[in-house]
Amino acid sequence: MRSFHFVVVLALAVAISSPLAVAQLKQNYYASICPNLENIVRGSVQRSMQQSPIAAPATLRLFFHDCAVRGCDASVMIINPNGDDEWRNPDDQTLKPEGFTTVIAAKAAVDSDPQCRNRVSCADILALATRDSVFLSGGPDYAVELGRFDGRVSTRNSVNLPHGNFNLDQLTGYFGSLGLSPTDMVALSGGHTIGAASCSFFGYRLGGDPTMDPNFAAMLRGSCGSSGFAFLDAATPLRFDNAFYQNLRAGRGLLGSDQTLYSDPRSRGLVDRYAANQGAFFNDFVAAMTKLGRVGVKSPATGGEIRRDCRFPN
Numbered sequence: 001m002r003s004f005h006f007v008v009v010l011a012l013a014v015a016i017s018s019p020l021a022v023a024q025l026k027q028n029y030y031a032s033i034c035p036n037l038e039n040i041v042r043g044s045v046q047r048s049m050q051q052s053p054i055a056a057p058a059t060l061r062l063f064f065h066d067c068a069v070r071g072c073d074a075s076v077m078i079i080n081p082n083g084d085d086e087w088r089n090p091d092d093q094t095l096k097p098e099g100f101t102t103v104i105a106a107k108a109a110v111d112s113d114p115q116c117r118n119r120v121s122c123a124d125i126l127a128l129a130t131r132d133s134v135f136l137s138g139g140p141d142y143a144v145e146l147g148r149f150d151g152r153v154s155t156r157n158s159v160n161l162p163h164g165n166f167n168l169d170q171l172t173g174y175f176g177s178l179g180l181s182p183t184d185m186v187a188l189s190g191g192h193t194i195g196a197a198s199c200s201f202f203g204y205r206l207g208g209d210p211t212m213d214p215n216f217a218a219m220l221r222g223s224c225g226s227s228g229f230a231f232l233d234a235a236t237p238l239r240f241d242n243a244f245y246q247n248l249r250a251g252r253g254l255l256g257s258d259q260t261l262y263s264d265p266r267s268r269g270l271v272d273r274y275a276a277n278q279g280a281f282f283n284d285f286v287a288a289m290t291k292l293g294r295v296g297v298k299s300p301a302t303g304g305e306i307r308r309d310c311r312f313p314n
């Protein structure tokens, strides 16, 4: 009995201290507060995507960078007048403006409904806009857990993100620190099925990396000489599909951190599975995005608020 109590107390302690410990998120959180929320956000994201092909990948990356730093609290969107904020860290400076403007446009659309005005957090709008960016790019549709509050703090030094030259141990260690498993990490890396990277992130691989297809390297040298960037999934750069994993099998992963998922035998089986079975990738991606969306969620009791302007604490 004593040991049973110990196990229960230990389990509670882990649950309370875990970054995934959030009781308040639920799928129908805004059902009575803002019943038309999901339609409003989807319509707005659709318009943003019509205006710019970069809107969807930029929004998906913004969600990751938000959740990974101080939790999913839209702190990445805060502009501090003194210049000390997350997006002015070099790792966030490459976030494309289109992600921010997609969320700001969706927030304006939500606030134009009198019932919803200033009652939906920027963090939740970002989570919904991300799901819609994935779905409208051809990826899975999925129910998003809601009820996040917006953070009030954003500092340059709090940014700690994975880098494109990370090896598997560094990647699993990083995602583990967020409470995410190695499978979550491999599935989330599939986010690189849309969007692009500057040559500064992979140029070091073009001088004879044995894990890169030499024809692909030659093509990239051409892109880097002209445009200075390349698509993360050269096969279908704006379509959310499993081509990213098929590319890895062919030595056509752009970032070192992506190609290592296939080079390292410990994750190769999962890459093979997702390359062969898009449904398996979509299922695991949705599960991992749901877990990512629970990281460090704020409530009013922990200093959260519903920001009126996503760029500034109230």
Ligand code: HEM
Pocket: 054, 056, 057, 058, 060, 061, 064, 094, 095, 096, 162, 163, 164, 165, 166, 171, 188, 189, 191, 192, 194, 195, 196, 197, 198, 199, 201, 232, 255, 257
């Ligand atoms: C596994 C560790 C990861 C590393 C090392 C990494 C690194 C990078 C790098 C270097 C870029 C190029 C940035 C630029 O040139 O501006 C990029 C772009 C991108 N990342 Fe990641 N990333 C990781 C995980 C993720 C995750 C988990 C997601 C979302 C689920 C994601 C979504 C994206 C998207 C969509 C882009 C393209 C952005 C655009 O075109 O604007 N990344 N990532």
